[in-house]
Amino acid sequence: MLLWTFMTPLLLTAAHMCRAQGCDEFTDLNIGHSFLGTSLRVRLLLYTRENSSCATLLSHTDFSAYPSFNLSRPTSFIIHGYRPTGSPPVWVHELMALLLLRTDVNVIVVDWNHGAANLNYLKAVENTKQAAENLTAFIERMQDSGANLSSIHMIGVSLGAHMSGFVGANLKGAIGRISALDPAGPQFTDKPPEERLDPDDAQFVDVLHTDIDALGYRKPLGHIDFYANGGTDQPGCPKTILSGGAYFKCDHQRSVLLYLGSLNRTCTIRAFPCDSNTEFLDGKCLSCDQFGADGCPVFGYDVSRWKNVLKKLGQTKAFFTTNAQPPYCRTGYKVEVVVWNTDVHWGYMTIKLHHNGTEAVANVDHKSSEFRKFTETTLFAQFDKDVKDVEKMSVTFSTGNVFKPKYKLRVLRVRLTHLELDKTALCRYDLLLEENKEVMFRPVPCEDADF
Known part of the structure; x- marks a missing residue:
């Protein structure tokens, strides 16, 4: 919360600068667009440390006009999910800014609001495959221009998690990492691997589950699957429908807030591999000997430190609990x-x-x-x-x-x-x-x- 209080003026200033300088911005739609339905359009917004306050709209075919797009650097893609009201994700600028604070990368915000903004959820699901084809072609051009697929990190939220998986599958699992934040459950549950995210879609796939009983996916999908508070009923979220829209989306959105916390390092969340949340709470999974001197893996951005041992162990489920408000770690x-x-x-x-x-x-x-x-x-x-x-x-x-x-x-x-x-x-x-x-x-x- 302190970080958000500090960053909010910076983000507002950045937004004003963007408008003043003619910078490109995330597509801002409304419920009217969703009611009528939107056709898919994929826009790629580039941020780097040189232009962290001013997005550059990338061409899908020609990189020569973008000197700040340095393909020798790693590239992180941020992919949002379903947008039933058409509004931009409130978290996208903070996630971009924290990634740039952590390391010198190209951050590309994948704006597919045209296609995600639709009251017909099934149409948005259908659009993920076409959007993934678009991204695949873009990354292949990056590779042709000298980019290393191993240096690509895709961070996908909800439908964006499965879209990341489709891109990874198209590229034969060669991209470096996919971080999936509460992958969507509806229309993906019980589907075969080629119809959803799975561990073979990248060299390392880490997944967070926060709403497995409603909007999220219940079963493991990656090399390591984190279940925050058992994957359901996040502390501080409304318990009754009387709370309005927050009742439906709070648990699902908590995945992004927890990931932001792992980036800003306000605290470290240690997760414990276990077969079930019940056994975890019973204290039956407190030994982390299989991970050596590093101990149990930490949730979030830094879990890549454990990727080699996790890939040897096979699919791993890990559990942790959180506080209701930041800092979330316990x-x-x-x-x-x-x-x-x-x-x-x-x-x-x-x-x-x-x-x-x-x-x-x-x-x-x-x-x-x-x-x-x-x-x-x-x-x-x-x-x-x-x-x-x-x-x-x-x-x-x-x-x-x-x-x-x-x-x-x-x-x-x-x-x-x-x-x-x-x-x-x-x-x-x-x-x-x-x-x-x-x-x-x-x-x-x-x-x-x-x-």
Whole structure:
């Protein structure tokens, strides 16, 4: 949010400069165009570090008139999806600007708003194949002029993800990378690989899923498929239809916001390979030994660092959770609890970490956990912020049973282990937790002979 606050004046200034200098801009249509239907037209808007505030409309056939289009540089294509209202994507300039901040590339915004703006979604789906043929021919001319296909990165959103796949398939999987942000599900689900994105479409394909129960695609499509918050019901998004249009598009659009966060480096999201979101939340997938010293892959732009090992592992599903607002990243800890109650108890825990006035909160409440005498219960606690040095810690135990007697959990030991930093585990011994009562304490380094 801070980055957006900082960049908004810059983007507005850039827009004014574009109009003043006669720069080319993304096609701006309206619901009237969508109602009547639009015929496909593909416009390619070039941005580089030399003209980051002023787009150049590229010819599809002749590159000689564009000295800023340096084919010895890598090229990133940004491809939007379905535009039912005809308006330009609000995120496209920020994504372009962040890519240019990261590295010296050609950024080409693929403007196919004429073709994507149509109340008939099926027609927009049909247009993705023709638009992909257009892009394929353009990239082949780039290759003929000296561009390396391995240096091409396509970032496709929704329908744009599958369009990227069609281009990659046309080029025999030779392009370097496709990043697919919540690939569209309707009209693509259960289709064969040649009718959708698949891992063979590029040398490396990374995918993010945020709306698998509505507008997005559910099954894996790449070398690594990230499922944010299980791939559905993103935190902070409306839960009822009373919220209007945001109810339908918030989960789907969150994919772009998460990717922007990976580019601006406000925080790093570590993802955990796992068979299911349930097992991930249960803390059964916290080991990342198969990835060596780099640990579990991070979501987003920098995941290419893991591409070689991911290609060896085959298709990998990875899970992470986020906050409702930026910064989206959360910090994971393993919490191990041993109790000495005679009877088995079931319940939930809220854990808080404190340092210098900062409080981080983790609610381990996706399901009721079992606490059995002298048996270690492992919880996966994901905190809303990172606390570098834990001064104090609090734990609240609850059962969720309003009408039953209150329980007491007699804790023999609670151990807190940071999942990313190589830090000494922190412990507290001999603790009494009365139901629904927060207990604050100062943890100490765990004893070497800890059981």
